[in-house]
Amino acid sequence: MISVAVTHRFDGFTLDAAFDAPAGVTALFGRSGAGKTTLVDAIAGLIRPDSARIALGDRVLADTARGIHLPPHRRRVGYVFQHARLFPHMTVAANLAYGRRDATDTDRIVDMLDIGSLRDRRPATLSGGERSRVAIGRALLSSPDLLLMDEPLASLDAGRKAEILPYLARLRDEARLPILYVSHSLPEIAQLATTLVLLEAGRVVRAGPLTDLLSDPALVTALGVRDAGAVLTGRVTARAPDGLAEIAISGGTLTVADPGLPVGAAVRIRIEAQEVILSAALPVGLSALNVLAGTIDSLHAGGGPGTMVRVRVGDAALLARITRRSAVAMDLAPGQAIHAIVKTVAVSPDDIGGMGNGGGAGRDNPTGGC
Amino acid sequence: MIALGAAEWQAVRLSLQVALWATALSLPFGILCAHALARWRFRGHALLNVAVHLPLILPPVVTGYLLLIAFGRTGPLGRALDQVGITLAFHWTGAVLAAAIMAFPLMVRAIRLSIEAVDPKLEQAAATLGAAPWRVFVTLTLPLALPGILTGAVLAFARAMGEFGATITFVANIPGETRTLPSAIYTFLQVPGGDGPALRLVAVSLVISVAALVLSEWLARRAVRA
Numbered sequence: 001m002i003s004v005a006v007t008h009r010f011d012g013f014t015l016d017a018a019f020d021a022p023a024g025v026t027a028l029f030g031r032s033g034a035g036k037t038t039l040v041d042a043i044a045g046l047i048r049p050d051s052a053r054i055a056l057g058d059r060v061l062a063d064t065a066r067g068i069h070l071p072p073h074r075r076r077v078g079y080v081f082q083h084a085r086l087f088p089h090m091t092v093a094a095n096l097a098y099g100r101r102d103a104t105d106t107d108r109i110v111d112m113l114d115i116g117s118l119r120d121r122r123p124a125t126l127s128g129g130e131r132s133r134v135a136i137g138r139a140l141l142s143s144p145d146l147l148l149m150d151e152p153l154a155s156l157d158a159g160r161k162a163e164i165l166p167y168l169a170r171l172r173d174e175a176r177l178p179i180l181y182v183s184h185s186l187p188e189i190a191q192l193a194t195t196l197v198l199l200e201a202g203r204v205v206r207a208g209p210l211t212d213l214l215s216d217p218a219l220v221t222a223l224g225v226r227d228a229g230a231v232l233t234g235r236v237t238a239r240a241p242d243g244l245a246e247i248a249i250s251g252g253t254l255t256v257a258d259p260g261l262p263v264g265a266a267v268r269i270r271i272e273a274q275e276v277i278l279s280a281a282l283p284v285g286l287s288a289l290n291v292l293a294g295t296i297d298s299l300h301a302g303g304g305p306g307t308m309v310r311v312r313v314g315d316a317a318l319l320a321r322i323t324r325r326s327a328v329a330m331d332l333a334p335g336q337a338i339h340a341i342v343k344t345v346a347v348s349p350d351d352i353g354g355m356g357n358g359g360g361a362g363r364d365n366p367t368g369g370c
Numbered sequence: 371m372i373a374l375g376a377a378e379w380q381a382v383r384l385s386l387q388v389a390l391w392a393t394a395l396s397l398p399f400g401i402l403c404a405h406a407l408a409r410w411r412f413r414g415h416a417l418l419n420v421a422v423h424l425p426l427i428l429p430p431v432v433t434g435y436l437l438l439i440a441f442g443r444t445g446p447l448g449r450a451l452d453q454v455g456i457t458l459a460f461h462w463t464g465a466v467l468a469a470a471i472m473a474f475p476l477m478v479r480a481i482r483l484s485i486e487a488v489d490p491k492l493e494q495a496a497a498t499l500g501a502a503p504w505r506v507f508v509t510l511t512l513p514l515a516l517p518g519i520l521t522g523a524v525l526a527f528a529r530a531m532g533e534f535g536a537t538i539t540f541v542a543n544i545p546g547e548t549r550t551l552p553s554a555i556y557t558f559l560q561v562p563g564g565d566g567p568a569l570r571l572v573a574v575s576l577v578i579s580v581a582a583l584v585l586s587e588w589l590a591r592r593a594v595r596a
Contacts, residue, residue, distance in 0.1 A: 072497040073499075077498060099496075139499070
């Protein structure tokens with residue numbers, strides 16, 4: 001349990017943010033300049049905020065009211081920076097050993113991140129993805145009580161991102177370490193996070209379980225209309241030879257491109273709101289493979305021509321972005337039965353993430369799909 | 371190769387001795403000062419900066435005279451040091467002090483630049499890995515600033531080899547005690563027929579200076595590669 005309350009005024013900007021986060025991965029989401037990095041720096045002790053109360057469980061890291069401000073080296077807060085910040089004059093092995101408190105974990109972490117073969121190399125000779133993995137390993141080996149990750153993938157291209165994301169998922173499931181993950185990429189967050197803290201202009205707009213917040217039409221503007229999309233959890237039930245897989249979710253089955261996970265694996269799937277079509281009648285003769293029956297939960301008209309519709313499917317919720325004109329023409333209203341249509345190819349493998357059985361993922365998930 | 375006379379050898383040996391001691395003794399203080407100026411924010415920051423640079427701006431004779439007032443046999447510091455058996459005035463150790471002080475600004479400037487070039491973000495990263503400030507300094511700041519520290523040391527050494535004004539004012543020009551290379555050249559030029567020895571010492575100065583420069587470049591390049 002992380003408990004954070006920070007206020008800090010600087011350069012005409014005021015950060016006034018407070019949130020509590022349970023175990024698992026907590027995503028700190030916001031546009032650039034929302035104060036994400038400042039907040040994370042305050043938690044690490046790299047800046048001294050005007051006022052702060054930061055606690056990890058019952059360990060108090062900072063409490064201005066009581067005059068407590070632990071220096072960074074005594075906080076046991078690991079930090080993976082946006083640019084890896086490896087020490088250039090040391091080998092990978094020396095970088096990994098720099099903050100090591102407990103040597104027994106070394107092999108497991110090195111194996112998990114697949115960095116054993118890099119030991120004798122210098123940071124300058126590593127690729128971006130390798131650097132990120134070494135930085136993650138270095139932070140983990142310092143046996144932190146909390147891991148901060150400030151856009152660890154932001155400086156990488158799509159290919160490298162896809163290379164690292166599975167390692168982060170394993171980290172979440174295997175390391176059983178609370179992680180505060182800063183990002184402005186919804187697909188990344190949708191794959192990793194269990195809790196979402198939404199930061200806007202230095203303030204926490206909302207904080208809560210990821211699946212709840214991502215399917216909340218009222219938060220769409222804050223999250224970005226184009227990227228809006230709910231996250232469903234489910235389990236792989238079948239893999240077909242034509243490259244498709246079936247995933248059972250609460251209230252139905254989705255057919256999607258095979259994410260390469262074995263039958264029985266728990267997954268989370270992000271479905272972009274703009275890829276969902278609504279139909280009052282059960283559609284026939286469609287090329288789309290996924291038709292989910294549900295009921296309309298709420299409608300939320302935005303400033304533009306669009307309307308966000310939250311559709312309840314079993315215990316889960318989908319978000320559909322349609323035009324306001326259609327909403328009026330179809331006379332949509334809460335409580336109405338509706339069919340949500342999702343094109344199979346609209347769900348890319350990037351939107352499907354594996355979920356281990358450990359960690360807080362299952363417990364914190366209100367949709368209970370797994 | 372031109373053969374050096376005994377008096378000339380004596381001056382060269384003494385100069386090397388004075389310059390090496392001056393560099394070695396001032397280096398820890400130089401690193402400390404440079405680090406303080408580069409990284410710490412404290413009251414008196416500007417004052418320290420001025421104090422460090424003063425010998426660069428003051429006429430060397432003035433610096434020498436101030437040293438004489440402070441560290442002379444009757445000066446307050448000189449008397450205190452005399453009590454513990456250290457004599458500086460008119461003694462080769464005084465030449466070390468004069469050379470060290472005159473070379474200090476150059477040393478601090480070079481080291482400060484190299485410490486400022488060390489990315490503070492790396493030092494922050496080390497702190498989040500549990501390293502206390504002294505460990506960050508020893509394991510990161512110092513090794514990463516090493517090329518600049520070597521440059522600063524070599525510059526200081528070269529400056530100490532050439533120190534003349536403050537030295538001759540503070541410790542005079544005593545053969546075998548305080549007659550360093552520049553003082554010897556000056557002395558030879560004052561007597562008829564001294565041109566030959568003076569030129570030979572000039573040649574030696576050139577060789578030592580160029581060698582110091584080449585050495586520092588080589589060390590710095592090695593340090594970067596290591």
